[in-house]
Amino acid sequence: MNCKHCNAPCIKKGYSKRTQRYQCKACRRYQQQQYKYRLCQKEDEQTILKLNNIGVGISGIARFTGISKTHILNRIKQIASKLTKPVIVEQEQEYEVDELYTYIGRKDNPYYVVYAINKTTRQVIDMIVGKRTKETLRQVIESIKLLRPKKIYTDHLNIYAGLMDRSIHCQNAYQINHIERFNLTLRTHLKRLSRRTICFSRSVVMLQNVLTLYCYTWKIKHQF
Ligand SMILES: [Zn+2]
Numbered sequence: 001m002n003c004k005h006c007n008a009p010c011i012k013k014g015y016s017k018r019t020q021r022y023q024c025k026a027c028r029r030y031q032q033q034q035y036k037y038r039l040c041q042k043e044d045e046q047t048i049l050k051l052n053n054i055g056v057g058i059s060g061i062a063r064f065t066g067i068s069k070t071h072i073l074n075r076i077k078q079i080a081s082k083l084t085k086p087v088i089v090e091q092e093q094e095y096e097v098d099e100l101y102t103y104i105g106r107k108d109n110p111y112y113v114v115y116a117i118n119k120t121t122r123q124v125i126d127m128i129v130g131k132r133t134k135e136t137l138r139q140v141i142e143s144i145k146l147l148r149p150k151k152i153y154t155d156h157l158n159i160y161a162g163l164m165d166r167s168i169h170c171q172n173a174y175q176i177n178h179i180e181r182f183n184l185t186l187r188t189h190l191k192r193l194s195r196r197t198i199c200f201s202r203s204v205v206m207l208q209n210v211l212t213l214y215c216y217t218w219k220i221k222h223q224f
Helices: 043-052 058-065 069-082 134-145 173-189 204-215
Strands: 010-016 019-024 030-032 094-103 110-118 124-130 151-154 169-171
Touching: 010 030, 043 058, 043 069, 043 204, 058 069, 069 204, 094 134, 094 173, 110 134, 110 173, 110 204, 124 134, 124 204, 151 173, 173 204
Parallel strands: 094 151, 151 169
Antiparallel strands: 010 019, 019 030, 094 110, 110 124
């Protein structure tokens, strides 16, 4: 057997409830070929990621894999906690900022996904779920300001004007076409964001986690 973490050869070392355990010669980690507890199985992770990013909801994933819904939720939380935001080192670029409407639990509890993309590379710079207030928008704008932007394009929402300098701000409906198109992609690829269905998020944390999985796993996404 080869190691699941570094692919080096493993040696047999002891038992765990009558199942053979192995130890990696290189990284010294213990592991088993098969686990009864499915949260430990690494293969499931890829399946969950792929299904999540092609418009399958939690109950869909649960039905397809045969794992329980609670387990899928925990697994998604676990994967999202391991993912980190990519380090961006660019300077003097142009960015588009927009808010995507959604709701948590009930229709009269609106929430917004506020995020920014690079106008040229289309990379997601920052993404925050919250109410449409100055505090939420500020967090996204502040993380763009660290990259010393040449221009920030937004819609006509009047909160933006107070958050950044007039010289770098541009409010034009035609300059945010790329991010508006990305909104459509998100609504197609994430079940809980699709309109005119009975699918929605019940918690802010899960919406954040699912968005993290989608936005920060580009490599996995492009395997399709
Ligand atoms: Zn190893």
